[in-house]
Amino acid sequence: MKLDRFIRVAIAVVIALVFVVATGALLFITESALNVWDRLRAGPPAVLYTYIAVMVLLATGAVWLALRLVVKQKVAPTKASDAMSRSDIKARLQQAEAAGVDVSDARSELRDLAARQASGAIHLCFFGEISAGKSSLIKALVPDANVVVDVVGGSTEDVRHYRWRNNIGTEILLTDVPGTGGHAEGLDEIATEEAKRSHLVLFVCDSDLTRAELAAIRTLLAFDKPIILVLNKADRYSPDEQATLMQKLLQRIDDLGAAAGRDHVVAVSAGGESEVIEQRADGSEGTVRRERAADIGVLIVAINRLLGDDTQPLDARRERAVFQITAEKLEVAEGEYRLQRSEQIIRSATRKAVVGAMAAVSPGTDILVQGYIGTTMTQELCKIYGAAPRDLDIEEFLSMGQSRVGRALPLSMAVAGNGLKAFPGLGTVVGGLAHAVAYGLIFDALGRSLVLTLARHGELVPEMAARNFEEGISEHLEAGVRRIAKMALEEKSD
Ligand SMILES: Nc1nc2c(ncn2[C@@H]2O[C@H](COP(=O)(O)OP(=O)(O)OP(=O)(O)O)[C@@H](O)[C@H]2O)c(=O)[nH]1
Ligand SMILES: [Mg+2]
Incomplete structure (x- = not known):
């Protein structure tokens, strides 16, 4: 009291x-x-x-x-999905190119677009799962075209364009692409990309839509593609079955938020030939080829209605979609560039840590906090990922990392010692060398966990990065030991 x-x-x-x-x-x-x-x-x-x-x-x-x-400075990342104008995308390309990113894929997308715009043709892409009858529909529209049609799915293996003129003489290119859901690798991507580049997609199916087909439509809608859903092989259904199926399809694309008017869902028969087994008069059996009648009138009407007299709005939509593809390609290239640059930065910091530890008579354990190597590496990695952390955050991350290094050092030393044993002719491993490798390993692990955090969150969140460092350290130590032991030996022999 x-x-x-x-x-x-x-x-x-x-x-x-x-x-x-x-x-x-x-x-x-x-x-x-x-x-x-x-x-x-x-x-x-x-x-x-x-x-x-x-x-x-x-x-x-x-x-x-x-x-x-x-105050945290947050650099707002530009997302590929954001609507972009020509000048936006050009500015982003120039900026990325100046930074050293390989923008050739993205640029070629824009070059292709320019060539297509100069030709003035309208692109209609026949898209859908294998064997839905895409090539057959093109053949029905352009009977003279040399289109490959086959009962065996996967018959179309590349992108082809066929000339067609509609009733008002518009120059139209019908694009045949590989069917999706086949076994050949990479064809789905080729087909989807080509569909995104077109003015109008004719999504061909031959029954109710599967989960994969619904997902594909969703992807195309995200690129603002006008879609006509074409139910092909209508000859296989009775009028009642066909009516029920059409109702279902209309409902499905309505649910997806696409235009679901009568013009947007049509039932057709591409026709073509089929082989049937027939019994001859003498009782023997034989295969005969039968022509199937084509019935694609509603499809032509739907296409003409959607194209209308003025194709300007479709042109603008196609342009935006291609800008979106370009931005996505640029993002992929930027991602690769970031990984490559991060790798260089981590390697250089690791080397400095190894050299520093070898030069020190008795290296201390406070290397992360005291040394500049950690700060510089963190700053450089953040810059690569467009993050601008406060100095306080960097300090916090390094000191959190430091407290984990104390625990990780014995493990790191053991891994380093083991790693060095793999190099013949070293004899008994010198303590200093093992120490140097252990420090190198810690920097390497620190850099990699930081890259992981930055790639996921786009900014330096000290606690999260430190946790990633702790969780990933043993895996990173094992993965880096040979490389870093070699690095230390090179430095030693210099
Ligand atoms: N019954 C019926 N069969 C059809 C119809 N249209 C196409 N077919 C048959 O369906 C099979 C596949 O036709 P394709 O035109 O090669 O299909 P595709 O979508 O181009 O196939 P991929 O290029 O392999 O993706 C062939 O055997 C065609 O004869 C049709 O309207 N009715
Ligand atoms: Mg085909």
């Missing part, structure tokens, strides 16, 4: 003291300020204004410094 009272009195005394000091300071500052103000007003105005300007500059500088230290 007595102690409590004593503390209260002490606090009261401190408050009184603070009050006296604060009042004194306030009086002092006010007096000095008024003094200076009076003198300035008495003097020439130029001095007054210069004085004010200097004060404003100093205050701005102080605020800027404080903000830089405390």
